[in-house]
Amino acid sequence: MSGTDPPYARYVALGDSQTEGLGDGDDTVGLRGWADRLAERLARHNCALQYANLAVRGRLAGQVRAEQLTPALALRPDLATVVAGVNDLLRPRFDADEVAEHLEVMFAALTAHGARVATLTFPDVARITPLARPLSSRVTALNERIRQAARRHGVTVAETGHHPVVTDPRLWSPDRLHASPEGHRRIAAAVAHALALPNSDDSWTHPLPPAKTAAAVGWRAAAQELRWATTFLGPWLGRRLRGRSTGEGHTAKRPHLLPVQTPTSPRHGEGSS
16 A cells, blocks of 8 residues: 555455464453554554454364355455465364465455455474474465465465464564564564555564573473473364364454554554554
8 A cells, every 4th residue: 555545445354363363362351463464554554443352262164154255255355364374274174275265265255346355374383382293285285275274365375374473482472373463563563564554663572681581401492391281282182072162152353343552652652653
């Protein structure tokens, strides 16, 4: 969006837990998340912006398509973000082509109705937790198909997957599946940069200052991995074996287009965009 383009008036976000905002707030104080942060940036240039967030945690790409696409089209967005597929690649039976097909149907429908659409690629989870190394090839396959589908429909892609900073533990919640508040801030900045929003730049790719504590090595690192597996991975696998999802009983937090309340002053590192 250049200085001569009209500001976006209706932004609709589709997706799963990351777009819902898990890791940035909680269900008691409320979730913020990168899509909310992007909406706040947009609202600084158009105080009349209307924003809806249809994302629900635990949703597979096919569920996002089945449950969120029709309501999204009904809201007539001029900007939409579609981010899904991580829950799929964590499942035993993963088909990158099938996931990409669901994403492409959403890309095609939204762009055909006049929306500017943006999506993003995913980081290699093995660089975040070594126990996830078997998933590396899945991430690579899904990212490539996302790029291909995006090219066919003129969808903007924020390439968040390959920058070294995205694997900094400080950008991730303790469960290593959801971004931390700083991670969500950087995702919003990445999408804003890909969309060429005013005052956006590549500063989201810059490394964080050196950590005050040294990274764990040797047996300490192994103990951390074991603790993570016991606390987060084990319960997650247990839910999957029982056919349960974290999204059970949850609905979209913001199903209707509503005005955006912008912070009284930009948060650290967000600039004035």
